[in-house]
Amino acid sequence: MTPFTYARATDAAEAIRLGDRPQAKYLGGGTNLVDLLRETLERPTALVDVTGLSSTIEERPDGGLLIGAAAKNTAVAEHRTVRTRYPVLSRAIVAGASAQIRNMATVGGNILQRTRCTYFYDNDGSRCNKRAPGQGCDAIDGFNRIHAILGASPACVATHPSDMCVALAALGAVVHLRSARGERTLPLTDLHRLPEDHPEVETMLEPGELITAIELPALSFAARSTYRKVRDRASYAFALISVAAALELEGGAVKDVRLALGGVAHKPWRAWKAEAALKGRPATVESFRAAALVELSDAKPLRDNGFKVELAVRTIAAVLGELMGENA
Amino acid sequence: MFITINGSKAPLPDDPRVSLLDLLREHLHLSGAKKGCDQGACGACTVLVDGNERILSCLALAVQYEGRSITSIEGLAADGALHPLQQAFIEHDGFQCGYCTPGQICSAIGMAEELQRGVPSQMTQDISKGTIAHTPDEIRERMSGNLCRCGAYNGIVAAITEHYTGAEK
Numbered sequence: 001m002t003p004f005t006y007a008r009a010t011d012a013a014e015a016i017r018l019g020d021r022p023q024a025k026y027l028g029g030g031t032n033l034v035d036l037l038r039e040t041l042e043r044p045t046a047l048v049d050v051t052g053l054s055s056t057i058e059e060r061p062d063g064g065l066l067i068g069a070a071a072k073n074t075a076v077a078e079h080r081t082v083r084t085r086y087p088v089l090s091r092a093i094v095a096g097a098s099a100q101i102r103n104m105a106t107v108g109g110n111i112l113q114r115t116r117c118t119y120f121y122d123n124d125g126s127r128c129n130k131r132a133p134g135q136g137c138d139a140i141d142g143f144n145r146i147h148a149i150l151g152a153s154p155a156c157v158a159t160h161p162s163d164m165c166v167a168l169a170a171l172g173a174v175v176h177l178r179s180a181r182g183e184r185t186l187p188l189t190d191l192h193r194l195p196e197d198h199p200e201v202e203t204m205l206e207p208g209e210l211i212t213a214i215e216l217p218a219l220s221f222a223a224r225s226t227y228r229k230v231r232d233r234a235s236y237a238f239a240l241i242s243v244a245a246a247l248e249l250e251g252g253a254v255k256d257v258r259l260a261l262g263g264v265a266h267k268p269w270r271a272w273k274a275e276a277a278l279k280g281r282p283a284t285v286e287s288f289r290a291a292a293l294v295e296l297s298d299a300k301p302l303r304d305n306g307f308k309v310e311l312a313v314r315t316i317a318a319v320l321g322e323l324m325g326e327n328a
Numbered sequence: 329m330f331i332t333i334n335g336s337k338a339p340l341p342d343d344p345r346v347s348l349l350d351l352l353r354e355h356l357h358l359s360g361a362k363k364g365c366d367q368g369a370c371g372a373c374t375v376l377v378d379g380n381e382r383i384l385s386c387l388a389l390a391v392q393y394e395g396r397s398i399t400s401i402e403g404l405a406a407d408g409a410l411h412p413l414q415q416a417f418i419e420h421d422g423f424q425c426g427y428c429t430p431g432q433i434c435s436a437i438g439m440a441e442e443l444q445r446g447v448p449s450q451m452t453q454d455i456s457k458g459t460i461a462h463t464p465d466e467i468r469e470r471m472s473g474n475l476c477r478c479g480a481y482n483g484i485v486a487a488i489t490e491h492y493t494g495a496e497k
Contacts, residue, residue, distance in 0.1 A: 031387045034388070
């Protein structure tokens with residue numbers, strides 16, 4: 001690690017004051033950032049510890065839920081309202097990492113975690129446009145079994161590793177932000193960027209901007225939601241494909257649906273096209289598969305990850321089928 | 329700037345780069361928690377915060393735990409007597425080389441508290457309920473952050489099961 005100063009912020013105003021300078025980084029549970037510091041992939045000169053900021057989970061008058069960005073992943077997954085009204089979020093969180101890491105990791109840090117592309121981490125041996133802009137990408141013609149099939153660019157084919165964010169994307173979560181210039185909100189689906197020509201710029205956050213909370217909108221049919229993760233091991237591995245889904249049925253048809261994918265893109269991938277293709281259609285495996293194919297029609301697989309296309313289609317169909325339950 | 333380690337106050341390092349694991353091992357000479365991977369992949373460095381919250385000490389900066397109470401494997405045996413879970417690991421052959429064992433035992437203690445609180449896992453069928461049983465599937469999933477390269481997993485699950493449920497297996 002390169003040297004840095006450490007300060008613990010007691011509230012958001014202090015955090016922003018301390019964090020509003022180049023080379024400062026906000027520190028949550030450290031489960032990703034400490035690793036990146038050790039690999040010198042991150043070289044901040046100042047760390048501002050924001051784990052003492054709001055971690056409350058409170059019900060909103062409109063029926064939604066406001067989650068402080070310092071809430072631990074475990075605290076969100078075990079929260080009674082999350083378990084009963086947004087089960088997809090509980091299930092996505094417990095599909096990620098290990099229990100120890102979920103106890104440490106904050107919601108804000110989970111959102112801002114960086115890719116686990118092995119070429120990004122290979123500081124000495126590989127070229128990476130994310131690590132060294134303009135250098136080139138060794139993943140595109142390398143071992144790219146785990147890489148993106150949607151929304152990638154000639155500059156970067158890395159994926160976003162979060163499970164939690166896939167559920168947040170499906171739920172239409174809104175991110176609350178604060179900086180020296182004031183407060184604003186962004187839909188989670190607009191927070192992360194696609195790589196385009198600048199994969200080193202991963203989010204729409206401005207310098208010094210801090211995530212203060214995540215808002216889950218009231219979504220009554222989210223009680224019928226779930227998350228499925230397909231990976232190389234039964235537990236404690238990043239997703240090859242993951243699917244977050246919520247389903248509302250009416251008279252044998254899809255009244256409303258939410259669908260998001262993990263392991264496929266540089267950001268949590270809301271499957272807008274599949275959702276549009278499903279609404280009003282008969283709730284059958286055939287419709288589910290057809291809608292999944294619409295979403296995946298844009299897929300551009302690489303040498304080693306062509307399997308992800310059919311795996312995504314099948315997983316979407318299976319998860320929606322599971323949500324049908326006894327209506328199947 | 330103090331941290332409590334196994335009931336005793338210890339000064340925090342001046343350099344904020346020191347991990348909690350290095351504070352334990354290099355500064356305080358408590359070598360129970362192991363530096364297996366030093367990147368959050370193996371669980372050998374697992375310790376408990378404020379009683380029974382399990383964390384990875386390799387990914388924790390020591391300064392972040394100012395004022396908190398840390399328990400490592402050295403803090404579990406009271407007055408020279410093994411913690412009953414340590415005894416159960418011996419009786420069920422919950423290890424061969426023993427390298428991962430301190431992390432396994434701290435992790436199991438944290439896991440038991442999580443089960444009691446009703447924290448769901450991906451093996452939990454109905455996550456709307458508040459209580460979860462110590463089934464072998466739940467234990468295996470919840471202990472998946474602790475690798476054992478000797479492959480003593482069956483003994484580990486048996487030791488944990490017996491300690492927390494009284495069942496022989």
